Amino acid sequence: MKHIVKFEEVSMKDVPHVGGKNASLGEMIRTLKSKGVPVPSGFVVTADAYFYFLKETGLDAFIKKTLKGLDTKNLKELHRCGSVVRSAFMRTEFPENLKLEIGQGYRELEKRYGNNADVAVRSSATAEDLPGASFAGEQESYLGIRGQAEVLRAVRATMASLFTDRAISYRKDRGFDHMKVGLSAGVQKMV
Numbered sequence: 001m002k003h004i005v006k007f008e009e010v011s012m013k014d015v016p017h018v019g020g021k022n023a024s025l026g027e028m029i030r031t032l033k034s035k036g037v038p039v040p041s042g043f044v045v046t047a048d049a050y051f052y053f054l055k056e057t058g059l060d061a062f063i064k065k066t067l068k069g070l071d072t073k074n075l076k077e078l079h080r081c082g083s084v085v086r087s088a089f090m091r092t093e094f095p096e097n098l099k100l101e102i103g104q105g106y107r108e109l110e111k112r113y114g115n116n117a118d119v120a121v122r123s124s125a126t127a128e129d130l131p132g133a134s135f136a137g138e139q140e141s142y143l144g145i146r147g148q149a150e151v152l153r154a155v156r157a158t159m160a161s162l163f164t165d166r167a168i169s170y171r172k173d174r175g176f177d178h179m180k181v182g183l184s185a186g187v188q189k190m191v
Helices: 012-035 047-057 059-067 075-091 096-113 148-163 165-173
Strands: 004-006 042-045 118-125 142-146 183-189
Touching: 004 096, 012 042, 012 047, 012 118, 012 183, 042 096, 047 059, 047 096, 047 183, 059 075, 075 148, 075 165, 096 148, 096 183, 118 148, 142 148, 148 165, 148 183
Parallel strands: none
Antiparallel strands: 004 042, 042 183, 118 142, 118 183
């Protein structure tokens, strides 16, 4: 799958790449438009882009090292580790090709909705709503984002939110490997 896909290209079969929320939005946009139900469009920065970002920048090794042996019952240490990982995300720039793809996705959205269009950058984890676990609501979304630079920052912040204290604890306590759960970010026109 590509790093960036339009919502119109996404369906429920793409959940492993775009997460449940973004797959549902794609289905809504594709099926409800013909019925006269307007759903704002946009694009998805896929979970494949998330894993690519981690691998290309070395964040994957940094996260593994930082969270190795973490006792989630030690709230002070949980908070410290989560903060360190989230800060690393925010300091680390996307690889240039990924930055260009996200920028192109936003420019195409601007062609449709106008210059400096305001968007919601919405999290969608690939492990949401599994049998016996629900990750919905664990990650962050950002509203009223305008401009390419802010979209890039909000996408990184959304990805970083996969490592909030509660998300780290939830995965660890339920036996999920931090490095196997991916996150996609939906960039959708605000209403």
